[in-house]
Amino acid sequence: xxxxxxxxxxxxxxxxxxxxxxxxxxxxxxxxxxxDAFYASVEVRDRPxxxxxxxxxxxxxxxxxxxxxxxxxxxxxVRSAMPTAHARRLCPHAVYLPPDFRRYQEVSRxxxxxxxxxxxxxxxxxxxxxxxxxxxxxRRMGATPAGVAATIRARVAAEHxxxxxxxxxxxxxxxxxxxGMAKPDGxxxxxxxxxxxxxxxxxxxxxxxxGARTAEQLRRVGLETVADVxxxxxxxxxxxxxxAAAEHLHALANGRDDRRVVPDAAEKSxxxxxxxxxxxxxxxxxxxxxxxxxxRTAAALRGRGLRGRTVSIKVRFADFTTITRSRTLAVPTDVxxxxxxxxxxxxxxxxxxxxxxxxxVRVEQLLDATRAxxxxxxxxxxxxxxxxERAADVARTKFGLxxxxxxxxxxxxxxVGNSAKREGGTG
Numbered sequence: 001x002x003x004x005x006x007x008x009x010x011x012x013x014x015x016x017x018x019x020x021x022x023x024x025x026x027x028x029x030x031x032x033x034x035x036d037a038f039y040a041s042v043e044v045r046d047r048p049x050x051x052x053x054x055x056x057x058x059x060x061x062x063x064x065x066x067x068x069x070x071x072x073x074x075x076x077x078v079r080s081a082m083p084t085a086h087a088r089r090l091c092p093h094a095v096y097l098p099p100d101f102r103r104y105q106e107v108s109r110x111x112x113x114x115x116x117x118x119x120x121x122x123x124x125x126x127x128x129x130x131x132x133x134x135x136x137x138x139r140r141m142g143a144t145p146a147g148v149a150a151t152i153r154a155r156v157a158a159e160h161x162x163x164x165x166x167x168x169x170x171x172x173x174x175x176x177x178x179x180g181m182a183k184p185d186g187x188x189x190x191x192x193x194x195x196x197x198x199x200x201x202x203x204x205x206x207x208x209x210x211g212a213r214t215a216e217q218l219r220r221v222g223l224e225t226v227a228d229v230x231x232x233x234x235x236x237x238x239x240x241x242x243x244a245a246a247e248h249l250h251a252l253a254n255g256r257d258d259r260r261v262v263p264d265a266a267e268k269s270x271x272x273x274x275x276x277x278x279x280x281x282x283x284x285x286x287x288x289x290x291x292x293x294x295x296r297t298a299a300a301l302r303g304r305g306l307r308g309r310t311v312s313i314k315v316r317f318a319d320f321t322t323i324t325r326s327r328t329l330a331v332p333t334d335v336x337x338x339x340x341x342x343x344x345x346x347x348x349x350x351x352x353x354x355x356x357x358x359x360x361v362r363v364e365q366l367l368d369a370t371r372a373x374x375x376x377x378x379x380x381x382x383x384x385x386x387x388x389e390r391a392a393d394v395a396r397t398k399f400g401l402x403x404x405x406x407x408x409x410x411x412x413x414x415x416v417g418n419s420a421k422r423e424g425g426t427g
Contacts, residue, residue, distance in 0.1 A: 030175045035129065040069055054091050054093065055069070056096050057069070200227035269366065290347060298339050307334045313343050323350075
């Protein structure tokens with residue numbers, strides 16, 4: 001999903017003034033719910049002594065990247081996707097923590113379950129945000145859209161000890177903008193007849209799909225605000241940014257967005273990657289990291305009830321050159337041994353010698369594991385490995401991540417690098 005409404009460009013913490021009548025939410029059946037500083041909020045929830053301190057979650061090594069920062073840290077300019085080294089210069093007194101993705105996934109499942117109790121029309125965008133279509137819930141609950149949003153906010157806080165912000169609008173685009181403007185811990189209703197009043201003063205970068213390059217193209221021809229794009233003749237806009245982008249942005253700028261909430265959108269891939277603190281040259285060490293990533297990826301597949309046919313690796317060299325290589329298997333898999341064997345072969349045969357700063361493993365062409373057909377062939381992998389790895393999953397759930405692991409990983413407990421995009425990432 002393309003980013004929308006970069007937070008630095010949007011007004012924040014918008015609230016109705018005391019005494020103002022509640023906004024008209026008629027027809028505003030699309031909600032966008034976004035957890036506030038999700039990873040950092042979970043850490044503070046579980047460590048109350050950190051409540052009044054700046055907290056930054058992400059890779060803690062010299063090449064780490066910030067995954068999440070609470071609002072105390074953001075006051076010093078710390079932002080997600082910022083190099084951790086830069087964050088430390090901005091806020092040296094913050095508490096810096098490595099991410100615990102299993103814990104975040106557990107909280108995410110609980111939050112998404114709340115959404116699912118309210119409406120079956122839930123479209124998750126990531127662990128910490130989702131669109132909801134609550135049209136049916138209004139009749140069943142005898143509530144207004146704003147009332148449903150308030151119920152969600154109260155339940156998330158009561159059941160999971162974190163806060164969320166909710167945008168309530170008639171379209172997905174405006175609902176997502178509104179949730180960003182309501183942060184932190186707020187709700188913003190955008191009445192259907194006030195959409196343009198909200199949109200038009202915003203900078204062009206608030207439009208869904210406008211990155212730095214497109215924003216610069218628009219500004220170069222004098223289009224600074226959403227209103228400028230809305231009023232720009234389409235033929236001129238097409239000449240500036242191309243036909244498809246022009247028509248997309250012109251519609252959004254005029255408040256038109258007919259996309260529906262799509263529940264259970266199929267995941268395209270599952271994987272994990274690691275950025276190293278220093279460039280690695282030793283091939284044995286790199287193969288060990290591939291094994292670690294294959295373990296994470298296969299565990300994430302099993303946890304989601306998925307198998308995949310294509311295994312790919314990603315390698316970034318010291319000069320930032322990046323390559324990907326992939327191979328499609330005869331039988332879909334969720335077995336780490338099979339994922340690693342393929343990834344290792346791709347690495348050995350297609351990656352030249354030299355310093356490497358990042359490696360990744362990903363499985364694609366996913367399908368529901370219950371629908372995967374077992375092919376009995378002479379060269380089919382042994383089925384016992386899947387059973388063994390499932391048993392290991394159970395042990396790790398009960399006794400922690402270190403309970404069971406490949407023997408070759410034991411000497412290097414904890415890994416050699418840090419990354420903001422790790423265990424079980426999806427795309």
